[in-house]
Amino acid sequence: MNIPFELPPEDRGTSPRTGLTRAHWEAVADGLLTAAWRYGTPGGALLHLPGRPSRSGVRSDGLEGYARTFLAAAFRIAGAGGADPHDWLGRYARGLAAGTRTPGRDDAESWPLVLDHDVQGQPMVESASVALGLRLTAPWLWDRLDDGVRDRAEGWLRGALRHTPAPNNWYLFPYTVAGFLESVGRGDEETARARERALDLLEGWYRGGGWYADGDGRAFDHCNGWALHLYPVLDAHLAGDADLSARYGPGCASTWRASRCCSARTARRSTSGAR
Template sequence: MRELVRELVAPLLPRFSSGRARLRLGGNAAHYPDTAAELESFARPLWGLAPLAAGGGTFEHWDLWREGLANGTDPGHPEYWGAVTDIDQRLVETAAIGLALALAPETLWDPLTGRQRDTVATWLQNAMTVKAVENNWQFFPVLVGLGLKRVGVEAAPVAERLDLLESYGVGAGWYSDGRNPQRDYYIPFAMHYYALIYAALGDDPPRACRLKERAAMFAHDFQHWFTTDGAAVPYGRSMTYRFAQGAFWGALAFADVEALPWEVIKGHLLRHVRWWLNHPIQDDSGLLTIGYAYAQPHLAEQYNAPGSPYWALKAFLPLALPETHAFWQAGETAAPPLPVTSTQPEPGVTLMRCEEGRQVVMLTSSQHHNWVRHGAAKYAKFAYSTAFGFSVPAGTWGLEQGAFDSTLALSDDGDHWRPCEIPQDPSARAGLHYFRWNPWPDVDIETWLVACAPWHVRIHRVHSARTLQTAEGAFALNRDVLCHRTETGPGHARLLSPAGLCQIEDLAPSPARRGELVAALPGTNVMAPRTTIPTLLAELAPGEHWLACAVLALSDPPVEWANPPSLTLALAAQDAVATRLTQSLPWLELGG
């Protein structure tokens, strides 16, 4: 892993500005100015370089970062970053600098002159006093404080910030990312990650104990988010941070929290990093690109600049540990056997382990995030897969632009479509999910998702005052490979190729739905640039309608189509919902 850090950082070296305080990696389309974007590119490599230095790893170019730090914090220098202000992207980047001072002061701080130390200290001290977003951002001044204290500089108190952060705990080791329902990868790679750094380096033993206990509990849920080969479920915002998804495992080691056996923790981290290295996530010069499994600018958040992907280097935190630590001494073991389904009420998800754990499918019912770009696609789809990902829309006209995989989209004009955006009244228990949603004020939809791995079943009660076109998509499959077989017809759409198998099968006798294969616009799916989505279509007159279907996707497909579960079978263990649905659906007793 030491060599990998050096390899990832090497392409950055020719991009330094003359004063070394800026790294210019390309055009910046983020909502913050170039100064902050170029600071971001400068600072984020420190998430990997600082642990590398702390653990005794060599790196020949620390002089670039020392000079850049001195000049970027100097108000008299042309490359001054400017003072950090309230709700400022520059505050985000101070965290990596704080960590670097805390882990490797002899490398980054000690060689500076007295005047340079003063300017760095003053700039960071100011950053500790500004207003931060009330979410994981509260940790940034905390990490800055750890760095300042390590180098003997006075730091502002952080107890109130830490109290606020702890108040975001929701039980079972989970936090929310602020006072909202966001429980995505910002919980492992931000909330827990920073908390574990503080637990290891701070001077508050009672708080450290609490933070470690929460992380240990969380690990037992989080392990279900990974396949046996290290892939994590793509879900939520900031997917471009890539192997930061697995950074939590390294943070456990850094804080000496053996939440699972060390060999299991080590395996989770190393498999995850290797999984990413098997995907084209770098450009021809070696720079990390914006995207997920390939360069996909369309996936970017409004806060993603060219240097943003280097948050991935958070995965290298255990390099700060000595080689004698139990994490490094442990052998790497395969992922342990886990239950086929794991329902986690705190984030509102059910994880299904399919294909003997080689694929994980997440059913979700409770989250939304309309501030981020493509928030409905990133949070409010019915299912997300490690093999087939999810798709984001490329436009508002037609199914091809909408790329409506793993959702039900509706249209009142046949051209413009609306999927679920904000689930309401959600619940998740024992593989059953429920929520309501309103694509229009006069259209009310209740949705049930039922886990029956490797399938999942979807049931919708649609009550509409208007005529609607409906399109319900399965997963999106790579269409760059030669299809072996396709079938579309009344009540089904099926696709079989070397890329996988995908089926969507209607389970209700009416309204009649017809199958179609939708060729989504390129660059919409996070796993493959060009995909096809098996889809069921129907028109609904005003009134009440019940829709039901079963969906399957396999990355290692059989040679024949699979038989879907009946509704009776899918609901066999769901007494409460079965009672209600049996009363509403007279055909349910026929087995779907």
């Protein structure tokens, strides 16, 4: 198989069945990100990937290019404990600053505003990816931004809390935005309402056996796994919320405790100079 980036040698000792380890997945992520960033704007706020524009428009597509690749970079870097040898977070930080400087303006970098789903809906979807990426990488990106950029980013993200989602899994997008804002000390009644509303709807959509309807009635699709299960479980995991973990993902609480113990052991070894 020919791929446009290098992979490390197979490691059959660590991974006897496939030979693939985390290092291979990191290499794949880095290769995909390198390819995508060839289409970034000078300020890094939009990634205009080639192909026919969607019905949401070129600017929304460019935001999607930024937001979805940011998710890949965020998971890759968070899983590596902040190691970022290619400075992906530097690129996304510059893009965040450029995109939120004058949102809604028709220029080379500005992000579209988050509006109601039937007016300009797609940016609400992307706001959740941006928020999740920021939450995953907060110690290495958000915490190092200046106050002005953080305030502008919050202002743009709050558009998801103040506009109407589509009547389905889209309510988990403001839920995810609110979870991030609360995690960095910017929660308030507005974020609390968004989270309570989403969880109330989720309860009503549950059909048993692990199945959620995607809104009222008999509406079932891939969002059952990608959104309706993922966002609440991931939010509970990142928050260390044992109650929500037990409700939405029974294995999540033990996984969180194990990861915290592992992190503590790693920190102790680093402090003592052990390897």
